[in-house]
Amino acid sequence: MATQTESESSGGVLMRDRLVKRVGEAAAGGFVLAIGGLLAWILSTQVDYELLSSPLIARRFAEAFFLVVQIVVISSLLSVTLGVFVGLGRISTSRITGRIAKGYVEFFRGTPLLFQLFVIYFGVPRLWATGEFPFPDWALPAAIIGLTLNHGAYVGEAIRGGIDAVPDGQMEAARSLGMSRVMALREVVLPQAWRNALAAIGNDQIILVKDTSLLTVIAVPEIMSVFRNINSNQLDPWTPLVWVCVLYLVITMSMSQLVNGLERRSDWGSDSRMFGRLSGLGSGGDADGGEEA
């Protein structure tokens, strides 16, 4: 009897599951059709293919593209490095260091990147007497500083989360072997924290790529600036927009590939299995004790 009801109800669940799946497929299919149709229409009626492939446009986008790639590489390396120190600061045994790291994170996550860029690009040079500011081409340094400080905060939080997810027993085991706290962090905790944080860091770095589009307002000749230029000269938004879309996707998808590669490289068995086993331990031990008693 019981088994029959069970199979009936699971049959019902199966039916419902299948229905949900079909509805989902229909919705997704409809969406693809609608967007695909719109896209096809735009690409066939709005895009000027002669302009699209003209050397003039191609050269200007190529220049902007390589500039953005440089900005991304430098800001990425700097922000991840900074983030490791911010993350370490957050878990510091020194209360002062911890507070400073926290304040830093609160500020840079709590205000818009555009505001931060304005502070650095417009505000900072005014701290010098007129004409005294030592960097004539301040836009690019300001951009890199802004992106680094902003994303250093996000990476820092990702690293801190990664450190928190390392079981306390790891630090204890390392310290029990006579390692100093710093050595234990470096050799044992951080490599695991890095692995734990990698997905979150990757997400943030993809956002960093897209954040370079904001640099158009501080006169960095990046991809969006080229678009604005061409659009206002030719009064044709769609043609340069195709370029913009493709170029950003090239960078963000390469970034995803890089992160995937890094994740694969640090694959020494899945954490979920490891945590599963560890958390299973406590309750398993207790249960055994209970049976003995």
Next chain:
Amino acid sequence: MTRPLVEFDGVDKSFGDTQVLYDVDLSVDEGEVVVVIGPSGSGKSTLLRCTNRLEEIQAGDIRLDGRSVIETDVNEIRQQIGMVFQSFNLFPHKTALENVALAPEKVKGRPEAEAREAAAELLDRVGLADQAESYPNALSGGQQQRVAIARALAMEPKVMLFDEVTSALDPELVGEVLDVIEGLAADGMTMVLVTHEMGFAREVGDRIVLMADGRVVERTETASFFEEPGTERGRQFLSRLL
């Protein structure tokens, strides 16, 4: 002939306002195997963790080989005390061999080749020569715990502390770990073991220390403890087990 290697002298330990060790006196001779037993929460783990200063004590002193543990540099004293945990705590990003070689290399500054060679010998000693290149996640619980023992031994400690090292294992894996510990006992290693395996305690222990409510309530030669405990507490504890 025998000399005390580990000595607890009036040790008090509190977590905040809750005192968990009261005036603990205990002495472990060189080459002796002391088994600490007692009900859950009686302070057995805390006793071990105070020895290598994972926990700070509030009163009394603990000496290792005549030197106060409290007054010695913490990283130096820990090199002389091997600790094995219930949950293994192997480093998941290192192979079995690297787990064992890491501390000799980084802490003692041994050359890498030498540290790895010594690590390979230790893995052989715990029966895992063929698993040297495996990551912990690919090993069974019993294998992981044997690597953990090899890792502790790699620092050539004067004394080994074992905290319920078989409690997390499937029953069929307990034996292989206990065999390794028995081997160490036969080699004359000084050990303090917390365990619920009474059969094993009886076999390997020279002395039984019974703890209850943060105090050492009985310390007796193993054989006589199991035949006739010296205290009412001991009798109660044994009868509850049977």
